[in-house]
Amino acid sequence: MSVTIKDIAKLAGVSHTTVSRALNDSPLINPETKERIQRIASSLNYTPNFSARSLVLDRSYNLGLFFSTLHSGTTAGFLYEAVKGVNDVIKDRYNLIVRGIDDYKDFHNINRKSFDGLIVMSQSASDQPFIEYATEKEIPLIVLNRQVDGVQVMNLVPDDKSGAYRVVEYLIRQGHRRIAILEGKPGFKSTQARREGYDEALRDYGVQIPGGYSVPGEYDLESGYAGMNRLLEHPVRPTAVFCSNDDMALGAVKAITQRRLKVPEDISVVGFDDLLFSGFMTPALTTVRRPIEAMSREGAIRLLAFIEKKQVEKDTVYFHTELVIRESVTTIQEANDQ
Amino acid sequence: MSVTIKDIAKLAGVSHTTVSRALNDSPLINPETKERIQRIASSLNYTPNFSARSLVLDRSYNLGLFFSTLHSGTTAGFLYEAVKGVNDVIKDRYNLIVRGIDDYKDFHNINRKSFDGLIVMSQSASDQPFIEYATEKEIPLIVLNRQVDGVQVMNLVPDDKSGAYRVVEYLIRQGHRRIAILEGKPGFKSTQARREGYDEALRDYGVQIPGGYSVPGEYDLESGYAGMNRLLEHPVRPTAVFCSNDDMALGAVKAITQRRLKVPEDISVVGFDDLLFSGFMTPALTTVRRPIEAMSREGAIRLLAFIEKKQVEKDTVYFHTELVIRESVTTIQEANDQ
DNA sequence: CTGAAAGCGCTAACAG
DNA sequence: CTGTTAGCGCTTTCAG
Numbered sequence: 001m002s003v004t005i006k007d008i009a010k011l012a013g014v015s016h017t018t019v020s021r022a023l024n025d026s027p028l029i030n031p032e033t034k035e036r037i038q039r040i041a042s043s044l045n046y047t048p049n050f051s052a053r054s055l056v057l058d059r060s061y062n063l064g065l066f067f068s069t070l071h072s073g074t075t076a077g078f079l080y081e082a083v084k085g086v087n088d089v090i091k092d093r094y095n096l097i098v099r100g101i102d103d104y105k106d107f108h109n110i111n112r113k114s115f116d117g118l119i120v121m122s123q124s125a126s127d128q129p130f131i132e133y134a135t136e137k138e139i140p141l142i143v144l145n146r147q148v149d150g151v152q153v154m155n156l157v158p159d160d161k162s163g164a165y166r167v168v169e170y171l172i173r174q175g176h177r178r179i180a181i182l183e184g185k186p187g188f189k190s191t192q193a194r195r196e197g198y199d200e201a202l203r204d205y206g207v208q209i210p211g212g213y214s215v216p217g218e219y220d221l222e223s224g225y226a227g228m229n230r231l232l233e234h235p236v237r238p239t240a241v242f243c244s245n246d247d248m249a250l251g252a253v254k255a256i257t258q259r260r261l262k263v264p265e266d267i268s269v270v271g272f273d274d275l276l277f278s279g280f281m282t283p284a285l286t287t288v289r290r291p292i293e294a295m296s297r298e299g300a301i302r303l304l305a306f307i308e309k310k311q312v313e314k315d316t317v318y319f320h321t322e323l324v325i326r327e328s329v330t331t332i333q334e335a336n337d338q
Numbered sequence: 339m340s341v342t343i344k345d346i347a348k349l350a351g352v353s354h355t356t357v358s359r360a361l362n363d364s365p366l367i368n369p370e371t372k373e374r375i376q377r378i379a380s381s382l383n384y385t386p387n388f389s390a391r392s393l394v395l396d397r398s399y400n401l402g403l404f405f406s407t408l409h410s411g412t413t414a415g416f417l418y419e420a421v422k423g424v425n426d427v428i429k430d431r432y433n434l435i436v437r438g439i440d441d442y443k444d445f446h447n448i449n450r451k452s453f454d455g456l457i458v459m460s461q462s463a464s465d466q467p468f469i470e471y472a473t474e475k476e477i478p479l480i481v482l483n484r485q486v487d488g489v490q491v492m493n494l495v496p497d498d499k500s501g502a503y504r505v506v507e508y509l510i511r512q513g514h515r516r517i518a519i520l521e522g523k524p525g526f527k528s529t530q531a532r533r534e535g536y537d538e539a540l541r542d543y544g545v546q547i548p549g550g551y552s553v554p555g556e557y558d559l560e561s562g563y564a565g566m567n568r569l570l571e572h573p574v575r576p577t578a579v580f581c582s583n584d585d586m587a588l589g590a591v592k593a594i595t596q597r598r599l600k601v602p603e604d605i606s607v608v609g610f611d612d613l614l615f616s617g618f619m620t621p622a623l624t625t626v627r628r629p630i631e632a633m634s635r636e637g638a639i640r641l642l643a644f645i646e647k648k649q650v651e652k653d654t655v656y657f658h659t660e661l662v663i664r665e666s667v668t669t670i671q672e673a674n675d676q
Numbered sequence: 677c678t679g680a681a682a683g684c685g686c687t688a689a690c691a692g
Numbered sequence: 693c694t695g696t697t698a699g700c701g702c703t704t705t706c707a708g
Contacts, residue, residue: 002451004685015695020687030693047449051392052685056700060389062433070422079421080414083436087408092447095400098421098436109430111385113340342701353679358703368677390701394684 003044011044012037023048063094063303064115066130068123070100077275078292082121082144085296090304101126107133115139117303119296122146125188142303144295147189147316154302155316156295160190160272163288163321164197167270168242170286170323172205175332176240176268180213182227182252184244188219194244194272210236217248224251232259239267239332246271246278249285253328264330274324284326291319341382349382350375361386401432401641402453404468406461408438415613416630420459420482423634428642439464445471453477455641457634460484463526480641482633485527485654492640493654494633498528498610501626501659502535505608506580508624508661510543513670514578514606518551520565520590522582526557532582532610548574555586562589570597577605577670584609584616587623591666602668612662622664629657 005023009016014033022029022037023046054060065086067079079098087096094116101120104110107130110118117140120131128150134141135151142154171179181198184191195214202209215230217223224243228251231238243249249271253263263269263283271278274289298319305311343361347354352371360367360375361384392398403424405417417436425434432454439458442448445468448456455478458465466488472479473489480492509517519536522529533552540547553568555561562581566589569576581587587609591601601607601621609616612627636657643649 002449006685016685017687017696018694020685021694024687028693033693047446047451049393049451049685051389051398051451052700053687054389054700055387055393055685055702056687058700070418070425076414076418079418080408083417084408084438087437087441092442095433095435095452096437097433099425099434100422103425104430108385111340113385113387113389114433344701354701355680355703356678358701359678362703366677371677387701390684391703392684393686393701394703396684 002049003046004049005046008037008041008044008046011040058113059116060114061094062115063090063096063300064110064118065096065098066118066120066127067098067100068121068127069102071102078121078123081293082119082296085293086119086300089297089300094304101130110134110139111137112139117141117307119144119299119303121296122148140303140306142299142306144299145290145292149189152314154299154306154312154314156299156302157316157318158290158295158321159318160193160321161197161200162318163272163290163323164194164242164244165201166197166321166323167272167286167288168198168201169205170325171240171242171268171270171329172201172207174240174268174329176329177207177209177332178213178236178238179207179209179240179242180215180231180234180238182215182217182224182231182241182243182248184217184248185219186216191219191244198242210234213238217244219245219247221247221251221254224248225255226251228252228255232256232261237267240329241267241269243269243271246273246275246285246287249278249287249328253285264328268329270329279324279326283328286326286328287324289322289324291321295319340387341384342387343384346375346379346382346384349378396451397454398452399432400453401428401434401638402448402456403434403436404456404458404465405436405438406459406465407440409440416459416461419631420457420634423631424457424638427635427638432642439468448472448477449475450477455479455645457482457637457641459634460486478641478644480637480644482637483628483630487527490652492637492644492650492652494637494640495654495656496628496633496659497656498531498659499535499538500656501610501628501661502532502580502582503539504535504659504661505610505624505626506536506539507543508663509578509580509606509608509667510539510545512578512606512667514667515545515547515670516551516574516576517545517547517578517580518553518569518572518576520553520555520562520569520579520581520586522555522586523557524554529557529582536580548572551576555582557583557585559585559589559592562586563593564589566590566593570594570599575605578667579605579607581607581609584611584613584623584625587616587625587666591623602666606667608667617662617664621666624664624666625662627660627662629659633657 005016005019009019022034118134120143122143122145144156147157148155215227217227243252249269271285271287274287278285278287343354343357347357360372456472458481460481460483482494485495486493553565555565581590587607609623609625612625616623616625
C-alpha cells in the first residue's frame with residue numbers, strides 16, 4: 001500500500017490532521033513542524049490520493065475539452081491547438097479530458113462531480129443540446145469558436161466580421177474591383193458576420209459590384225465548387241472571389257482550374273479559417289487565420305477564474321483574426337495605371 | 339446536494355448496501371428488488387459519485403494519453419488520430435487525459451492512484467525516463483510508435499522494415515535502378531529498420547547500386563536538404579531517392595528544385611510517415627503511411643485487457659504500414675525497352 | 677437474499 | 693498552534 005498522511009503522522013509524532021494542514025501549507029501550523037512534516041513526506045515519496053481529496057472537497061480536478069465530433073476530419077489542427085492551448089494554462093493542476101460530444105449516448109456521466117468545468121470547442125450547432133444540458137446542470141462552462149444563441153454562456157469567438165473585412169480590403173488594395181462572395185451556411189452567425197465584413201469593406205472603399213456576385217453556399221467543398229461554376233458563367237466575370245471558408249475555396253479553385261483557368265492569374269481566390277492544408281495547396285491559399293490556440297488559452301484562464309474565484313463574464317468576447325497572405329491573389333493594374 | 343444511494347435506499351425501504359449491490363447488478367439480489375431499485379435510481383436521475391467509488395476501489399478511471407511533447411508542430415495529425423483511436427475504444431468507461439510529457443516538471447503526480455493506465459505515444463527517445471518511471475511504479479503501460487529498448491513494456495510499433503521494402507519495391511517496379519537512400523537519425527531503431535527494408539528490396543530484385551548512394555541524415559528537413567545536395571553531386575546521379583521520413587523528403591525536394599531540376603521528371607522522391615502536409619505539397623509525395631489510429635485503437639484494447647483482466651503481453655507487435663502512391667515518382671523506360 | 681458495520685484517505689468544525 | 697471527531701459516498705466483509 002502506498003503512503004498516506006497517517007503514516008507520516010506516526011513518523012512525525014503528530015496527528016494526521018496536522019499533517020494534512022502542513023501539506024496544504026496552512027498558516028495555522030508552526031513553521032518548524034510544517035517543514036519537518038514536509039521533509040518526511042517527500043522522503044517517503046508521498047503523493048496525495050486525489051480520489052479521497054475529491055470526495056471530501058467535492059471537486060474532481062477534471063476539466064473536459066469537448067469537440068462537436070472527433071470524426072469529421074477537418075479537426076486535426078483544431079484539436080492540436082486547442083489541447084495545447086488549454087494544457088499550457090492548466091499545467092498539472094487539472095486533468096484535461098478530451099472527448100467528442102458524439103461519443104456519448106447520453107450525458108448521464110457529465111456532471112458537476114466528474115467535471116469541475118467544461119470547455120466546448122464548438123464547430124457546429126449540433127452541440128447545442130450538450131451546451132444546454134451543461135448549463136442546466138450548472139456545470140461551469142465556456143464555449144469557444146461558435147457564438148451561442150439561446151443560452152447565456154461564457155463565449156469566446158473569432159471576430160469573423162473584421163477578418164472578412166481585412167481580407168476583402170486586401171483584395172481591393174491589390175487592385176481588384178470585381179469581387180464576388182461565396183457565402184457560408186444559411187443561418188449561421190459566422191455566415192452573416194463574414195458577409196457583413198465583405199459588404200462593409202466594399203462600401204468603405206466605394207466599390208460597386210454587379211448583381212449576381214453573391215452566391216449562397218453550405219461551407220463545404222461541393223457548394224464552393226458549384227457556386228464558383230455559377231460565378232464563372234456570369235457575364236462580367238469577377239477578378240477575385242472571397243470564399244466564406246477554406247473548404248469552399250478549395251472547391252472554387254477546382255472549378256476554376258477545370259475550366260483551364262488559372263489561380264491567381266485569371267481569378268484570385270481567398271478563404272477563411274486557414275486550415276492545415278491551406279498553406280500546402282497549389283497555389284497556397286491567402287486566407288484568414290482564426291486564433292484557436294489563443295482562444296483556448298484564454299478560455300481556460302476564464303474557466304479557471306470562474307471555478308476558483310467565482311468570476312463570471314457571461315458575455316461574448318471577440319478574438320482578433322489574422323490575415324495570412326500567400327499566393328492565391330494577384331495584383332491587378334487599374335485601368336488608369338497603364 | 340445530488341442524490342446518493344442513501345436517498346434511493348430510503349425511498350426503496352432497503353439499506354444502502356442493497357442499493358449498491360442492485361446498481362452494480364450483483365447476482366445476490368432478488369431480481370424484483372433489483373429492478374425496483376434501478377427504476378427508482380433512474381427516476382431520481384442518480385449518477386454515481388466517481389470519487390467515492392474510486393476511493394474505495396482504488397481505481398481512478400483515468401487513462402493517460404501522453405505525447406513526447408505538444409510543442410513540436412508535426413504532431414497535429416498524430417494527436418488527432420491517437421485521440422480518436424483511443425476514445426473509440428474506451429467509450430465512456432474511462433476518462434482520457436491528454437498531455438505532453440514535457441508539461442510535467444516532475445512525475446510526482448503520475449501514479450497508480452491517478453491513472454489506471456498509461457498510453458505513451460512516443461515520438462522520440464526523450465520520453466525514455468518517463469517510460470522507466472512508469473514501469474518502476476508499476477503503472478499499467480503501453481508504448482506506441484517507437485520501439486523501446488532497455489525496459490520490457492507492451493509495445494506497438496509500425497513495421498518500418500516492410501514499409502520501406504514496399505516503397506523501394508515500388509520504385510524498382512517503376513523501372514528505377516539507381517535508387518539512393520537518405521538515412522534517418524543514427525542509433526534509432528526505425529533508422530535501422532528502414533535501411534534494412536531498402537537493402538532487402540534491392541537484394542531481392544538483384545539491383546546493384548553504386549557506392550556513395552547511402553547518405554546519413556538526422557530525420558529533419560535540413561539533413562534531407564544537405565543529403566540530397568550530396569547525392570546531386572554524385573557522378574552517377576540517382577533516378578530515385580528513398581528518404582527515411584517525409585521531413586527529409588521535403589528537404590530533398592527543395593534541394594532538387596533549387597537546382598532547377600524537377601520532381602519527379604528528373605528525380606523521383608519517396609518518403610516515410612505520410613505527414614499531413616505530404617499529400618498537399620507539390621508534387622504530392624508518394625510515401626508510407628503509419629497506422630497511427632489502428633495502433634492507438636489496439637493499444638487501448640490491450641491496455642484495458644491488462645488493467646481489467648491482468649492479461650499481459652510484453653512483447654513488441656508490428657503493425658502493417660501502407661504504401662501511399664501519389665505524384666512524386668515517375669516511370670522509367672528501361673534501356674532495352676526503347 | 678439482506679443488513680449492520682467498518683473503512684478507503686482526506687478535510688474541516690470544534691475544542692482546547 | 694494542535695488534536696479529536698465526524699463525515700464525504702461508496703463497497704465489502706461478516707452475520708444473519
